[in-house]
Amino acid sequence: MQEVNVHTPALTNHLRQLLQKPAPGVPVVRIEQPVPVCNLMSWLEYQKSPQPEKSPQPENSPQPENSLQPENTLQRKESNQQRSYWRDRDADIEIATLGQSWSMPVPTRRELPEAADRAVSLINDSGVWAEKARSLLWLSFSDVDRMVWPAFGYGCVYLPRIEMVLTRKGATLACYLLAESDELWQSEIVSALKQLDAINWQISDEQDAYQLGPLRYQPEQAGYNRCMARAKQALAAGEMQKVVLSRSASTTIEGTFSPWRLLQHWRMANPRSYVFAVEARNGDLFFGCSPERLMARRGRVIHTEALAGTAPRGSTREEDSVLEQSLLNDRKNIHENLLVLKDIRDRLGILCQSLEADRSHSVVKLKSIQHLRYLIRGVLNAGVTDGELLAALHPTPAVGGTSREVAMQFIENHEGYARGLYAGVFGVVSPEHTEMAVTIRSGLLRQLSNNLQQLSLFTGGGIVQGSDSVEEWKELNNKLATVYSLLKDAEQESFALS
Numbered sequence: 017m018q019e020v021n022v023h024t025p026a027l028t029n030h031l032r033q034l035l036q037k038p039a040p041g042v043p044v045v046r047i048e049q050p051v052p053v054c055n056l057m058s059w060l061e062y063q064k065s066p067q068p069e070k071s072p073q074p075e076n077s078p079q080p081e082n083s084l085q086p087e088n089t090l091q092r093k094e095s096n097q098q099r100s101y102w103r104d105r106d107a108d109i110e111i112a113t114l115g116q117s118w119s120m121p122v123p124t125r126r127e128l129p130e131a132a133d134r135a136v137s138l139i140n141d142s143g144v145w146a147e148k149a150r151s152l153l154w155l156s157f158s159d160v161d162r163m164v165w166p167a168f169g170y171g172c173v174y175l176p177r178i179e180m181v182l183t184r185k186g187a188t189l190a191c192y193l194l195a196e197s198d199e200l201w202q203s204e205i206v207s208a209l210k211q212l213d214a215i216n217w218q219i220s221d222e223q224d225a226y227q228l229g230p231l232r233y234q235p236e237q238a239g240y241n242r243c244m245a246r247a248k249q250a251l252a253a254g255e256m257q258k259v260v261l262s263r264s265a266s267t268t269i270e271g272t273f274s275p276w277r278l279l280q281h282w283r284m285a286n287p288r289s290y291v292f293a294v295e296a297r298n299g300d301l302f303f304g305c306s307p308e309r310l311m312a313r314r315g316r317v318i319h320t321e322a323l324a325g326t327a328p329r330g331s332t333r334e335e336d337s338v339l340e341q342s343l344l345n346d347r348k349n350i351h352e353n354l355l356v357l358k359d360i361r362d363r364l365g366i367l368c369q370s371l372e373a374d375r376s377h378s379v380v381k382l383k384s385i386q387h388l389r390y391l392i393r394g395v396l397n398a399g400v401t402d403g404e405l406l407a408a409l410h411p412t413p414a415v416g417g418t419s420r421e422v423a424m425q426f427i428e429n430h431e432g433y434a435r436g437l438y439a440g441v442f443g444v445v446s447p448e449h450t451e452m453a454v455t456i457r458s459g460l461l462r463q464l465s466n467n468l469q470q471l472s473l474f475t476g477g478g479i480v481q482g483s484d485s486v487e488e489w490k491e492l493n494n495k496l497a498t499v500y501s502l503l504k505d506a507e508q509e510s511f512a513l514s
């Protein structure tokens with residue numbers, strides 16, 4: 017057991033003093049104190065998570081068949097201490113949050129601009145009281161009912177209650193309070209004090225010791241092939257130009273397993289990736305490690321990218337560079353990528369006073385695969401909001417297809433499972449800086465009973481005319497390889513320990 021040497025008198029005293037004062041009359045107040053640097057994922061791991069209620073089923077009852085549907089959701093205690101985690105791709109900032117001080121659900125795409133803009137104006141209108149405040153936002157892939165996971169809904173924008181932030185300058189612990197009226201102010205401070213007091217600063221070094229069940233795919237390979245055959249008919253008929261088909265790969269995990277430890281290893285394997293996790297009120301956890309940026313905006317400068325076209329990494333340097341060269345020259349992969357580039361340019365172009373993209377594509381290397389990428393940057397027209405940008409960009413043809421509407425309809429009709437937050441968006445939103453990842457390379461963890469969890473991992477790939485179903489299925493396996501081998505390795509180690 018290791019105690020992080022953090023005491024919070026500065027923040028607690030500050031809150032007690034504020035309790036004596038009238039509400040500042042601004043929407044939000046954020047107060048902070050410096051704290052010693054600690055591992056934020058371990059810290060989050062040891063905060064109380066929503067516990068499943070006693071399972072009505074016997075412990076070893078069969079798992080629900082690969083399903084992410086509501087009828088398989090166990091009744092759980094609801095929690096308002098949901099955890100979330102974010103680290104940007106350049107590792108400039110790492111954020112761990114506990115609970116929410118303000119939140120606005122986004123039931124459908126229609127409410128998206130309003131919700132994102134509200135989060136920005138809450139912070140803007142608070143001036144110096146909320147200078148370093150930022151909200152977090154996540155969105156599902158689609159807002160169609162049967163594509164959404166009920167525990168999460170389509171999307172949400174929120175301000176945390178408690179926030180741990182790690183930058184190159186050090187670590188801070190912060191607390192957010194709504195402050196518009198005296199009544200609200202008092203109750204906010206009281207609940208913040210309670211939540212601060214409930215933080216667990218003892219991080220034990222528990223080890224994983226678990227056994228994985230077999231991997232089950234949804235759709236299975238035969239279903240995927242059928243879906244692909246239909247997609248190719250639609251592509252040949254000119255109904256769409258590209259569609260991204262995906263699958264979930266689910267396994268049970270019996271024993272002690274921490275998603276936070278898995279995520280740390282995943283982050284080490286792919287250090288230049290976004291890392292994210294978000295917990296639903298019932299304890300379901302969506303998390304991942306994605307190389308793909310949806311957008312990064314600083315002031316009016318926006319950066320985005322077209323990331324599509326995939327090849328495996330080689331096992332030697334020579335083999336790797338042969339694979340890289342053939343990816344760089346592969347017409348099908350270049351075509352897939354150019355469709356993404358064109359769509360982003362068209363949609364963003366009308367919101368920008370200038371927009372430019374790389375002259376030619378380059379390769380991004382991850383642990384087991386490599387991708388083609390074009391970087392895109394621009395200067396936004398005055399007054400363009402994050403809500404408008406999100407509505408324009410999400411979902412890009414890198415995860416949906418083109419045209420957007422036809423491809424999404426195809427996915428909804430034929431893919432055969434609910435994508436939920438996979439291929440959605442997660443990131444931070446603030447007046448000066450907004451940054452969002454595309455939530456690919458991700459998974460959903462659900463507690464089935466005390467000792468049994470179900471992990472579903474998601475992977476997809478772009479289909480154009482000329483795509484081959486055997487090759488595409490292989491690509492999905494390659495995309496799964498990094499995280500699945502980490503899971504397998506830890507399983508082996510836990511046997512070695514016991």
Ligand SMILES: C=C(O[C@@H]1C=C(C(=O)O)C=C[C@H]1O)C(=O)O
Nearest residue numbers: 324325326414456475476477478
């Ligand atoms: C959809 C995924 O990845 C996307 C699809 C890619 C492709 O088709 O080559 C490459 C990168 C991502 O934009 C995924 O990993 O699930």
